Amino acid sequence: MRDLKIKFINHACIQFFIDDQSFMVDPWFDGKVFNNSWSLLKSTKLDELELKSLKYIFISHEHPDHLNFDTLKKIYSINNDITCIFPFRKDETVKKVVEKIGFKFKFIKQNEEKFFLNDKDFVKYFSNKDEGDHTIAFSINEKVIINQNDDYTPSNIIQRINKEFSKIDILFTQFSLAGYYGNSDNPEMIKKNGHDFHLQRVVNYKKKFNAKMVVPFASYVYFCKNTNKYLNNFSVKLEEVLHALGNDVCQLVYYNDYIYLNEDFKLRNKKNLEKLKMTFDSKNHTYQTSDIIDDEELENVINKKLFNMTLSKKIFTFTDKLSFKSLFVGTYKLLSLSLPLFIEMPDKNRIIKINFLTNNVKVLNFDSTKNIDFKIPSEELLYMFKFPWGSDTANITATVDYYNKRSFYFFEYLLKYYHYQGAVFIK
Numbered sequence: 001m002r003d004l005k006i007k008f009i010n011h012a013c014i015q016f017f018i019d020d021q022s023f024m025v026d027p028w029f030d031g032k033v034f035n036n037s038w039s040l041l042k043s044t045k046l047d048e049l050e051l052k053s054l055k056y057i058f059i060s061h062e063h064p065d066h067l068n069f070d071t072l073k074k075i076y077s078i079n080n081d082i083t084c085i086f087p088f089r090k091d092e093t094v095k096k097v098v099e100k101i102g103f104k105f106k107f108i109k110q111n112e113e114k115f116f117l118n119d120k121d122f123v124k125y126f127s128n129k130d131e132g133d134h135t136i137a138f139s140i141n142e143k144v145i146i147n148q149n150d151d152y153t154p155s156n157i158i159q160r161i162n163k164e165f166s167k168i169d170i171l172f173t174q175f176s177l178a179g180y181y182g183n184s185d186n187p188e189m190i191k192k193n194g195h196d197f198h199l200q201r202v203v204n205y206k207k208k209f210n211a212k213m214v215v216p217f218a219s220y221v222y223f224c225k226n227t228n229k230y231l232n233n234f235s236v237k238l239e240e241v242l243h244a245l246g247n248d249v250c251q252l253v254y255y256n257d258y259i260y261l262n263e264d265f266k267l268r269n270k271k272n273l274e275k276l277k278m279t280f281d282s283k284n285h286t287y288q289t290s291d292i293i294d295d296e297e298l299e300n301v302i303n304k305k306l307f308n309m310t311l312s313k314k315i316f317t318f319t320d321k322l323s324f325k326s327l328f329v330g331t332y333k334l335l336s337l338s339l340p341l342f343i344e345m346p347d348k349n350r351i352i353k354i355n356f357l358t359n360n361v362k363v364l365n366f367d368s369t370k371n372i373d374f375k376i377p378s379e380e381l382l383y384m385f386k387f388p389w390g391s392d393t394a395n396i397t398a399t400v401d402y403y404n405k406r407s408f409y410f411f412e413y414l415l416k417y418y419h420y421q422g423a424v425f426i427k
Contacts, residue, residue: 002018002019002118002121002140002141003017003018003019003141004016004017004018004140004141004143004261005017005258006145006170006258006259006261007256007257007258007259008215008217008253008254008255008256008257008259009024009027009029009044009049009255009256010027010028010029010040010042010043010044010220010255011026011028011040011065011217011218011219011220011221012025012026012028012060012065012066012149012150012174012217012218013025013026013027013028013029013044014026014147014172014217014259015049015050016138016140017050017053018117018118018121018140018141020053021053021054021055022050022053022054022055023054023055023056023057023058023117024054024056024057024058024075025057025058025059025060025136025147026058026059026060026065026066026067026149027057027068027071027072027075028040028064028065028066028068028071029043029044029045029046029068029071029074030043030044030070030071031068031070031071032224032288033063033064033065033068034063034064034065034393034396034397035379035380035383035393035397036224036225036288037223037224037225037227037228037396037397037398037399038065038221038222038223038224038396038397039221039222039224039285039286040220040221041220041221041222041279041280041284042220042255042279044255046074046078048256051075051078051079052078052079054075054079054082055081055082055083056082056083056084056085056117057072057075057082057083057084057085057103058084058085058086058123058136059084059085059086059094060087060133060134060135060136060147060149060151061087061132061133061134061149061151062094062132062389063133063150063396065218065221066149067094069097069101072084072098072101072103073101076101076102076103080102080103082103082104083103083104083105083106084098084103084104084105084106085106085108085115085123086098086105086106086107086108087107087108087110087125087127087130087134088107088108088109088110088125088130089107089130089131090130091419091422093422095107108123108124108125109125110125110126110127110129110130110134111124111125111126111127111157111160113125117140121138121139121140121141122139123136123137123138123139124136124137124139124164126153126157126160126161127151127157128154128156128157131419133149133150133151133152134149134151135147135148135149135151135153135157135161136149137161137164137165139165143169143170143261144165144167144168144169144170145169145170145172146161146168146170146171146172146209146211147172148171148172148173148174148205149172149173149174149218150174150178150218153205155208158208158209161209162209162210167210167212168209168210168211168212169211169212169213169261170211170212170213170214170215170251170259170261171205171206171209171211171213171214171215172215172217172218173201173202173205173214173215173216173217173218174198174201174216174217174218174219175198175199175202175216175217175218175219175236175238175241176198176219176235176236177194177195177198177219177231177234177235177236178219178396179395179396179397179398180395180396180398180400181193181194181197181234181398182194183401183402184230184398184401185401187233187234190231190234191234194231194234195234195235195236198236199236199240199241199244202214202216202241202244202245203244203245206245206249211249212249213249213250213251213265214245214249214250214251215250215251215253215259216238216241216250216252217253219235219236220279222235222280222282222285223397223398224285224286224287224288225287225288225289225290225397225399226287226288226289226290227290227377227380227397227399228397228398228399229285229287231398232282232285235280237280238252238273238276238277238280239273239277242269242273247266247269248263248266250269251265251269252265252268252269252272252273252276253272254272254275254276254279257272290347290377290378290379290380290399291378291379292347292348292378292379293348293378293379293381293382295348295350295363297382298352298363298378298381298382299352299361299362299363301382301385301386301426302352302354302361302385303359303361304426304427305385305386305426306354306356306359306361307359309359309417311357313417313421314334314356314357314413315330315331315334316420317413317416317417317420317421318330318331318333318334318413318416319331319334320416320420333406333409333412333413336405336406336409337356337357337406337409337410337413338356338357340353340354340355340356341353341354341355341356341373341406341407341410342370342371342372342373343372343373343374343375343376343381344366344372344374344375344376345375345376345377345378345381346375346377347377347378347379348378349365349366350363350364350365350366350378351363351364351365351366351367351370351372352364352381356410371403372403373402373403373404373406373407373410374400374401374402374403374407374410375400375401375403376394376399376400376401377399380393380394380397380399380400381394384414385426386426387426388418388422389415389418390414391411391414391415391418392415392418394411395411
């Protein structure tokens with residue numbers, strides 16, 4: 001039997017050691033992500049790690065707290081003989097960027113393909129789609145470890161996993177907030193949809209996977225902009241997770257801790273909880289002020305983004321599935337955007353008007369008589385249009401307030417457009 005050790009590194013990053021080699025999942029060691037709106041609670045230094053033995057890096061999905069290019073570059077500077085493993089994508093943008101760093105790269109087909117680490121141990125990605133978050137299963141040394149990261153694993157995928165694996169030894173799962181749960185002036189909704197939902201989520205997934213042990217992770221961050229720091233007030237505390245799961249199930253880990261594969265973790269939980277409370281303490285947090293973006297730059301970037309969005313592309317994006325329901329719902333959403341969108345930028349006391357069907361953009365003085373569709377700071381608005389994943393990032397930063405359904409449709413459209421049309425960057 002091979003010698004297996006698992007170490008928690010930081011946030012959603014864990015490292016597996018099997019005899020004389022190792023592999024890592026979702027490394028992010030330092031810096032801020034999501035347009036500088038998320039910060040690690042504590043950075044990881046390279047000299048704290050064993051990187052020479054690394055053979056593989058498994059990435060769960062594209063979000064920069066899981067796929068962090070700066071961290072990958074630092075790893076490559078120490079060990080350049082590593083293969084990055086990623087769930088299958090039609091769009092090869094990630095593959096090209098990772099290969100440009102210098103790594104070897106391999107896609108793994110969801111639900112079907114096993115990636116063998118040796119003649120017996122293997123890794124599988126699970127999802128209903130070939131985009132977004134994925135749940136990863138590691139079958140190693142007669143142990144089954146499920147890395148759920150921040151995937152909302154659907155019931156049919158859980159059934160598939162439970163059918164394939166007779167037991168789940170360890171479930172690694174996100175435990176706290178990760179984006180928009182309600183408008184910033186609606187604390188009751190944020191608590192219900194954010195804090196309460198995520199705490200119950202951990203309990204529910206423990207039951208659904210029938211996991212012997214749960215390690216809460218992938219939430220070792222805080223919201224670090226003045227425009228989204230309000231969300232820290234609703235974060236799920238690890239003592240709440242420990243209470244909800246019980247000391248016999250929940251294993252609390254500190255940075256560079258080895259995961260106990262037996263019941264010894266029960267004796268360590270109390271000590272780790274005290275250490276983690278100090279790390280999560282808001283007194284250690286620093287916050288960043290967002291930039292105020294010039295009107296001309298905003299208009300220029302948004303116009304460039306809309307320029308290639310023909311009516312046919314818009315229709316296809318909203319009605320992508322060849323069914324009557326898809327055509328009906330998609331057409332309704334498209335027609336709901338036929339009237340101009342009015343977006344408030346509170347940091348500028350200005351409004352930006354977008355005629356979606358004619359692709360026309362204009363910055364206006366604030367007018368309280370206008371019916372605002374959504375509100376967002378100018379820096380987040382610029383990022384939203386400048387990068388293919390910008391609308392997703394705006395939600396994850398929790399810096400947007402929505403005032404009607406069609407504003408949600410607009411964000412949905414921008415994200416789907418990215419998936420269907422590929423990664424197009426605005427310079």
